[in-house]
Amino acid sequence: MTEDDTVHEEPLTIGAFAARARLSAKALRLYDRLGLLAPAYVDEASGYRYYRADQVERARLVALLRQLDMPLARIAEVIGAEGAEAAGLLAAYWADVEARVAGQRTLVGYLRGRLSGRSSEMYGKFVIETVDVPARVVLTEKRHTLADELPAWIGASLGRLEAAARECGGVAGAPFVVYHAEVSMESDGPAEACVPVADEAAARAWAERQGRAREIRVRVEPAARVAYTRITKAQVAHPQILAAFEAVEEWLAREGLEPAGPCREVYFADWAAAGPEDPVCDVAFPVRAR
Template identity: 80%
Template sequence: MTEDEGVDDDLLTIGAFAARARLSAKALRVYDRLGLLAPARVDPASGYRYYRVGQIERARTIALLRQLDMPLAVVAEVLAADGPEGAERLTAYWADTEARFAARRTLAEFLRGRLSGRSSEMYERFTVGTVEVPAQVVIAEKRHTLADELPAWIGASLGRLEAAARECGGVAGAPFVVYHAEVSTESDGPAESCVPVADETAARAWAQAQGRPWRTTVRVEPARRLAYTRITKAQVAHPQILAAFEAVEAWMKERGLSYDGPCREVYFADWDAAGPDDPVCDVAFPVR
C-alpha cells in the first residue's frame, strides 16, 4: 500500500486529505509538528499519516486563518478557544492588524510628501516657538525600548514615577520623556521618563530605599530653552509625530539655532480625559 491510497471509508492518506482540505502535504506536516492538526493515525511500520474526513473543516479553518497572515501561535490560540471566545480572539487580532496597517498608510503618506518635496507644506500645520524652562529635580526611569513597545512603557513608567513623586513632596511640573538616541523599529534608544518632584531630599532618600533592582534615579535637569510645537493626542501616534519633530528642526535651522541636548516630549494634559483633537503634548528640542 502506498501513502496515496485510502485505508477505509473514513480515513484518508495525507495526499488525499491535502487535496480535500486545499492544503499541501508539507503544510500538514508542519501543523502536525506544531500540534495544530495531528493525524488520526500514523502507520507504525511505514510512518504514513492518515486523517479523518471530519478533520477537513479544521484544516480549512487553519488555511483561512493563515491567509490573514495570522502567526501559527495565534492560530493555535484561536483554535483552542471554545466557541465565541475563538471569534473574539480573531476579532482582537484583526483589530490590531488594521491598526498596524493604518499606521503604515500614514507613514506612506508622510514619505510621499518627503519624496515629492512637499515637506515644507506638512510643516506649515505646526506652530513653533520657544519657552524658557527653569532647572528642576526629576525622578526618572530609563529604558532601551523599540517603537512598538514605547507607548505602553511611557504610560506605565510615568504612572510609576508620578506615584513615587507623590511620596516626595508632590509632582512639581509636567512629566516628560527624553530620547537619548533614536527609538524606532530598529533602534532602541534609550528613552527616559521624567517627573519633576518638589522635594529633592525626600526623592533621593526614596530612590535609595528601593535598592539596586529599582531602575529609578534622581537628578537635576538643568534650565533649558526649548524650541517646541504643541500637538494633539491624535498627532502623538507614530508616524504622525515625526512630522512635528521635523517641523521644529526645520524652524531651528531657519533661525540658526543649535541643539543643546536630546529631544523630548512634554505631557502637560490628562491623557485619559483628552479627546483625539485635544492638545496634550509639546514636542521639543533644547536650543542655544
C-alpha cells in the same frame, strides 16, 4: 454516523486527507511541523501520516487563518478556543490589523509628501516657540523599547513615577519622555520617562531606601532654553509626530540654533480625558546657538 462509527472509521492517508481538506500534502506537513495540525498517528515503520475525517474542519480553518497573515501563536489560540471565544480572538486580531493598516496609510501619505518635495508644506502647520526651563529634580525610569511597545511603556512608567512622586513632595511639573537615541521598529532607544518632584532631599532619601535594585532613579535635569511645538492627541500618533520633530529641527536650522540635548515629549494634559484635537503634548529640543 454514531460516535462508535467515528472512532472506528478507517484512517485517511495524507493524500486522501489533503484531497478532502482541499489542501496540499505539503501544507499539511507544514502545519504538522508548526504544531498546528498533527496527524492522528504516524506509522513508525513507514513514516506515513494518517488523519481522521473529523480533522478536516480544523485543517481548513488553519488554512483560512493563515490567509489573514495571522501569526502562528494566535492561530493556535483561535483553533484552541470554541464558539464566541474563538470569534472574539479573531475579532481582536483583525482590529489590530486594521489599526496597523491605518497607521501605514498615514505613513504612506507622510512619505509621499517627503518624496515629492512638499515637506515644507507639512512643517508649515507647526508653530515653533522657545521657553526657558529652570533646573528640576526628576524621578526617572529608563528602558530600551521598540516603537510598538512605547505607548504602553510610557503610560505604565509615568504612572509608577507619579506614584513615587507622592513620597517626594509631590509632582512639580509636566511629565516628559526623553529619547536618548532613535526609537523605531528597528531601534530601541533608550527612552527615559521623567516626572519632576518638589522635594529633592525627600526624593534622594526615598531613592536611598529603595536600594540598588530600584528601577526609579533621581537626577537633576539642567536648566535649558527649549524650542518646542504643541501638538494634538491625534498628532502624537506615528508618523504625524515625526513631522512635528522634523518641523522643530528645520526651524532650528533656519534660526542658527542646534540641539543641546536629546529630544523629548512633554505631556501637560490629561490623556484619557483629551479628544483627538485637544493639545496634549509639546515636542521639544533643548537648544543653543551654533
